[in-house]
Amino acid sequence: MTIDAVPRDMLSTYLEDALLTGKISPGSRLPSERLLAQRFGLSRPSVREVIKELQERGLVRVIPGRGTFVREPSSVDSIRPLEAYYRRRNATPREVTDARIMLETHAAVLAARNATEDDLTALRKMLSAFEKAGNVVEKARADIAFHILIARAARNSVLEVMFLSIAGLTFEYMLRSLADPTIVREGAPYHDDILAAIADRDTERARRAMEGHLSVAHYHYGEDLDQGLDTLARRELTRLMGPGVSLDGIIESVLTALDGPGDDLLRLEPNSRQR
Structure with a gap:
């Protein structure tokens, strides 16, 4: 298990819960990779992996140059x-x-x-x-x-x-x-x-x-x-x-x-x- 593994799981669980329960509303922009990395003690590549997983599941969309946004459920x-x-x-x-x-x-x-x-x-x-x-x-x-x-x-x-x-x-x-x-x-x-x-x-x-x-x-x-x-x-x-x-x-x-x-x-x- 890497040093990032546990904090990475914490970030994934935190974001998934926030998205699925509506704590972060559709259309909202997520904090930047840098801020999430600082808050959870992760490297930015690890944060990027979590965002990619959420994107693949259809929970967020990434707009280059603008950030990561919560998708409306469809x-x-x-x-x-x-x-x-x-x-x-x-x-x-x-x-x-x-x-x-x-x-x-x-x-x-x-x-x-x-x-x-x-x-x-x-x-x-x-x-x-x-x-x-x-x-x-x-x-x-x-x-x-x-x-x-x-x-x-x-x-x-x-x-x-x-x-x-x-x-x-x-x-x-x-x-x-x-x-x-x-x-x-x-x-x-x-x-x-x-x-x-x-x-x-x-x-x-x-x-x-x-x-x-x-x-x-x-x-x-x-x-x-x-x-x-x-x-x-x-x-x-x-x-x-x-x-x-x-x-x-x-x-x-x-x-x-x-x-x-x-x-x-x-x-x-x-x-x-x-x-």
């Missing part, structure tokens, strides 16, 4: 650790469908109780974007946004984060589903049923519509139902957009738009998407 931050674990476990469409039925049927029930007019407006925009989409990837972007918005309209932060943790896997699942005309023909009309039930505050109808929607793939996936989603997603992305497309980048752009001002939702519509 939906993107919540999905990475668990999603990586799911991928290591080689999650299949069957497993994702079962998990989605458990989570999203209850999200639909809660959304029917708690959705605001702003929530309903955002959901209608996403269905419009879905209908206008010119290809499978555009449809999947609008589709995942629609389901994330329902999870948010539920007004249950734990349920929302649980769904966000499988958002990447769900998007991959959607790529496979939306490439199948039979699944689109049978599954897409449920979107309108779900939204209508939520708008009517009909919790049981919302639950049934969501369960019916999520169950369609079970009847049509065949052997794909038990294949790893990564394999299916890479196959569909390569077929649709060529090699080298970043799935993570697509998901992050959706979540970033949903985390931004209401007008950012327009970035998910086909005529105004980012290129």
Whole structure:
């Protein structure tokens, strides 16, 4: 153990606690490397290592020439650790469908109780974007946004984060589903049923519509139902957009738009998407 080891751990623990509990508020600038080194009896390279670890975890951002600032928490931050674990476990469409039925049927029930007019407006925009989409990837972007918005309209932060943790896997699942005309023909009309039930505050109808929607793939996936989603997603992305497309980048752009001002939702519509 080096001389710096214990004080370095103290600094890491101190900063992590301050950031996660809000003692240092988002947007605030951290003390300089020099001041932190003096306060904790560390070398500046050791302080730099701690800052780098916090940056890699998405807790701070470093702006050259200006300093280190506390990042606002975002939906993107919540999905990475668990999603990586799911991928290591080689999650299949069957497993994702079962998990989605458990989570999203209850999200639909809660959304029917708690959705605001702003929530309903955002959901209608996403269905419009879905209908206008010119290809499978555009449809999947609008589709995942629609389901994330329902999870948010539920007004249950734990349920929302649980769904966000499988958002990447769900998007991959959607790529496979939306490439199948039979699944689109049978599954897409449920979107309108779900939204209508939520708008009517009909919790049981919302639950049934969501369960019916999520169950369609079970009847049509065949052997794909038990294949790893990564394999299916890479196959569909390569077929649709060529090699080298970043799935993570697509998901992050959706979540970033949903985390931004209401007008950012327009970035998910086909005529105004980012290129």
